[in-house]
Amino acid sequence: MKSILIPLLLPLLLAAGGAQAATLESFDFGGAVSEQRFKSLIGELRCMVCQNESLAGSNAELAQDLRNEVYQLMSQGQSDEQIVDFLVTRYSDFVLYNPPLRPSTYLLWFGPFVFLLLAAIVLIYSVSKRSRSPEPQLSNEQQARIEKLLSEAPPPKDEHS
Numbered sequence: 001m002k003s004i005l006i007p008l009l010l011p012l013l014l015a016a017g018g019a020q021a022a023t024l025e026s027f028d029f030g031g032a033v034s035e036q037r038f039k040s041l042i043g044e045l046r047c048m049v050c051q052n053e054s055l056a057g058s059n060a061e062l063a064q065d066l067r068n069e070v071y072q073l074m075s076q077g078q079s080d081e082q083i084v085d086f087l088v089t090r091y092s093d094f095v096l097y098n099p100p101l102r103p104s105t106y107l108l109w110f111g112p113f114v115f116l117l118l119a120a121i122v123l124i125y126s127v128s129k130r131s132r133s134p135e136p137q138l139s140n141e142q143q144a145r146i147e148k149l150l151s152e153a154p155p156p157k158d159e160h161s
Helices: 002-021 035-044 061-075 080-091 103-132 140-152
Strands: none
Touching: 035 061, 035 080, 061 080
16 A cells, blocks of 8 residues: 555655745856855745745745845845834835834733733632632532432442342
């Protein structure tokens, strides 16, 4: 069975590897643009379509356009800061994987901790409320009925006899 699957899966694996290699098309890094600098910068920028992928790893058309734009800005001699400022002006802080700490991004930075704290408070409150609630008490009539049922029940059989 394995020998049948290998020839069928091999072309799929090779095609997937080729698609991944095509995400970063070949740019000319012989001039003013350093390949390491380019890869580093597009790795810090978020794809606006995929949202949880960097420009370096996205296959979206917009990511391709932004990679081309970053490359063009680099080849014009702009610094990384100038390029990032340009993209933030155009797309807001959302284009950054590590947005700066500002009042407009407080929810992004502190929101998960606030929700975790609220969940812990609700959990502690519900557990303490449950432990404070009194055990239900049986009425005298219910207690007498239980005692009567227990006294009428046949004795348990001894398994060793």
